[in-house]
Amino acid sequence: MPPRCSPASAFFLPFLYPTLFRSLTRLSRPRLSTATPTSTPIIESKSRTDASTSGDAIPPSRLNPPPDDYSVSSFADKARITIQAGGGGHGCISFLREAFLANGPANGGDGGHGGNVYIQAVEGENSLHKLSRRRIIRAGRGKTGQGSNRGGARGEDVIIQVPIGTIVREIERIDPMVAENKRYREAREKELAYEKLVREAEAAARASEEADASERDTFRLNIELPDPPEHANAHKFVLYPGMSSNERRNLSLPRLSSRERLYTQPEPSIHLDLSVASPRPILLAAGGLGGLGNPHFVSKDRPRPLFATKGEAAVRMQLELELKLLADVGLVGLPNAGKSTLLRALTRSRARVGSWAFTTLQPNIGTVVLDNHKGRPIVKPRPSGHTSPSHSIIRDATLGSIVVSHQPGQLRIGQAPEPRKRFTIADIPGLIEGAHLDKGLGIEFLRHVERASVLAFVIDLTAGDAVKALKALWTEVGLYAYMREDEEREREANLPESTTQPTGLHIAAKPWFVIATKSDLPGTQENFKTLKRYLDAITDDQEPHPSDVEHAWTEDCVAIPDY
Numbered sequence: 001m002p003p004r005c006s007p008a009s010a011f012f013l014p015f016l017y018p019t020l021f022r023s024l025t026r027l028s029r030p031r032l033s034t035a036t037p038t039s040t041p042i043i044e045s046k047s048r049t050d051a052s053t054s055g056d057a058i059p060p061s062r063l064n065p066p067p068d069d070y071s072v073s074s075f076a077d078k079a080r081i082t083i084q085a086g087g088g089g090h091g092c093i094s095f096l097r098e099a100f101l102a103n104g105p106a107n108g109g110d111g112g113h114g115g116n117v118y119i120q121a122v123e124g125e126n127s128l129h130k131l132s133r134r135r136i137i138r139a140g141r142g143k144t145g146q147g148s149n150r151g152g153a154r155g156e157d158v159i160i161q162v163p164i165g166t167i168v169r170e171i172e173r174i175d176p177m178v179a180e181n182k183r184y185r186e187a188r189e190k191e192l193a194y195e196k197l198v199r200e201a202e203a204a205a206r207a208s209e210e211a212d213a214s215e216r217d218t219f220r221l222n223i224e225l226p227d228p229p230e231h232a233n234a235h236k237f238v239l240y241p242g243m244s245s246n247e248r249r250n251l252s253l254p255r256l257s258s259r260e261r262l263y264t265q266p267e268p269s270i271h272l273d274l275s276v277a278s279p280r281p282i283l284l285a286a287g288g289l290g291g292l293g294n295p296h297f298v299s300k301d302r303p304r305p306l307f308a309t310k311g312e313a314a315v316r317m318q319l320e321l322e323l324k325l326l327a328d329v330g331l332v333g334l335p336n337a338g339k340s341t342l343l344r345a346l347t348r349s350r351a352r353v354g355s356w357a358f359t360t361l362q363p364n365i366g367t368v369v370l371d372n373h374k375g376r377p378i379v380k381p382r383p384s385g386h387t388s389p390s391h392s393i394i395r396d397a398t399l400g401s402i403v404v405s406h407q408p409g410q411l412r413i414g415q416a417p418e419p420r421k422r423f424t425i426a427d428i429p430g431l432i433e434g435a436h437l438d439k440g441l442g443i444e445f446l447r448h449v450e451r452a453s454v455l456a457f458v459i460d461l462t463a464g465d466a467v468k469a470l471k472a473l474w475t476e477v478g479l480y481a482y483m484r485e486d487e488e489r490e491r492e493a494n495l496p497e498s499t500t501q502p503t504g505l506h507i508a509a510k511p512w513f514v515i516a517t518k519s520d521l522p523g524t525q526e527n528f529k530t531l532k533r534y535l536d537a538i539t540d541d542q543e544p545h546p547s548d549v550e551h552a553w554t555e556d557c558v559a560i561p562d563y
């Protein structure tokens with residue numbers, strides 16, 4: 001009998017069914033570690049295995065969590081969706097029927113309007129993963145009108161809820177009304193040409209009657225007319241199914257006048273940057289109008305209209321959603337630098353921590369609460385008149401306290417903000433050299449720090465020269481900033497500002513500082529001192545900004561040891 005499990009499939013079993021092998025692995029292998037020899041002894045001493053085997057080892061804690069004490073949430077920062085607004089319901093052809101009233105008046109109800117598709121940025125959402133799985137999002141179709149003048153129900157609206165920081169771009173639009181209007185114009189031209197022919201034929205007939213018998217034949221040729229073209233709006237009508245062939249032949253359809261719309265379809269192409277919570281949903285695709293019931297077409301000559309109009313077809317759009325998380329502080333660092341540990345220390349995040357590179361595979365957001373949930377700030381606001389690198393607060397008798405922001409190239413004056421009660425920190429996967437060329441995992445996630453107000457560079461003091469590491473990180477971030485600006489220019493090729501050269505300043509102008517991790521380990525002091533000297537030199541303009549971007553922010557570059 002052949003073996004039930006081939007050697008190849010046996011090899012894959014631990015990957016396919018990790019839970020079966022987990023307990024076995026824990027017993028046989030103390031800890032998976034690829035840390036450098038310098039960092040290994042202490043990191044290993046913090047591990048859970050050691051804690052269980054030796055008495056003096058650091059016990060598991062929030063910062064030294066057991067392997068399964070982390071939360072993995074589904075995350076997607078890009079989604080491509082198709083939205084379809086609801087079509088209108090058809091109008092109804094109906095007549096009142098009562099005892100002793102065989103041919104009552106028309107009483108067909110109007111069709112319901114189609115539902116709209118809206119988008120809204122809301123607090124509490126932080127991923128597009130739910131949307132990325134939905135291929136098409138449809139609003140409800142309007143219901144068909146009913147007899148006894150009962151209008152059809154309106155189609156249900158759909159509100160797409162997205163996280164704050166989502167950018168919406170329209171890629172493609174199929175608007176049946178555009179095709180419809182084109183078809184109408186062509187059909188109308190044919191109708192007008194035919195009407196002209198009819199007029200000419202009538203004139204020829206009159207002339208023929210007045211002409212001699214010898215000339216009559218030439219006129220007769222002109223009197224023969226082609227078949228009349230179809231009514232320009234014929235396809236917009238629903239006809240009564242029980243119509244006799246005679247009624248069908250003598251049917252004359254009315255001209256349809258344009259109707260007032262409650263919702264106007266936004267012009268192409270939609271581009272939204274939802275960087276704040278939307279107070280109300282934003283319309284993306286308007287539903288089609290419902291058809292008109294047959295009472296709308298009653299006239300003296302046509303007391304019993306045997307037709308109603310169809311509901312309008314609605315617009316369909318393909319959209320690209322891109323999420324740039326709007327954290328206040330973005331952590332940028334090489335793999336294994338301690339970013340997630342820092343996030344766990346500062347917030348209640350349950351980001352995964354591990355002593356190997358690329359532990360974090362998707363961004364984590366943590367919130368630092370400053371007011372202890374009791375309304376009283378636990379971090380005191382800075383004294384008035386204080387000048388921060390990017391803001392100065394000025395006390396003014398009439399204006400109260402005002403803040404002046406010195407962003408490069410702009411001077412913004414506004415009311416001083418309320419003291420913050422909380423702020424958010426984004427931890428992204430580690431960057432490696434060449435991240436801007438899509439090496440490692442970094443490039444995909446750099447867009448999340450792109451919008452952070454402050455960048456915190458996390459540098460591992462045990463992993464070699466800290467200055468070199470900081471320069472390498474800034475180089476990647478700077479090159480990424482150039483790349484993004486180039487991309488943006490290509491996208492907005494028709495806009496006048498597209499002529500500006502990429503400067504990289506949209507990231508390099510942000511305030512930044514360095515957090516030096518693992519400073520509890522021996523032999524890191526010298527590295528920290530060198531880093532500090534380098535940062536002081538940048539602040540004093542003796543050294544250029546580590547990204548080499550001109551006019552980048554260098555006002556107060558500080559390094560903070562984490563211990």
Ligand SMILES: Nc1nc2c(ncn2[C@@H]2O[C@H](COP(=O)(O)OP(=O)(O)OP(=O)(O)O)[C@@H](O)[C@H]2O)c(=O)[nH]1
Pocket residue numbers: 042043046063064333334335336337338339340341342352353354355356357358359360361428429430431517518519520521562
């Ligand atoms: N001794 C010491 N170890 C630390 C410190 N900070 C982090 N570590 C350890 O460094 C290792 C890596 O920490 P992580 O927080 O996962 O590092 P990361 O930067 O998030 O790594 P990636 O997600 O792979 O980019 C873990 O084993 C931590 O226990 C520190 O201040 N001191």
Ligand SMILES: [Mg+2]
Pocket residue numbers: 339340341352353359360427428429
């Ligand atoms: Mg991490």
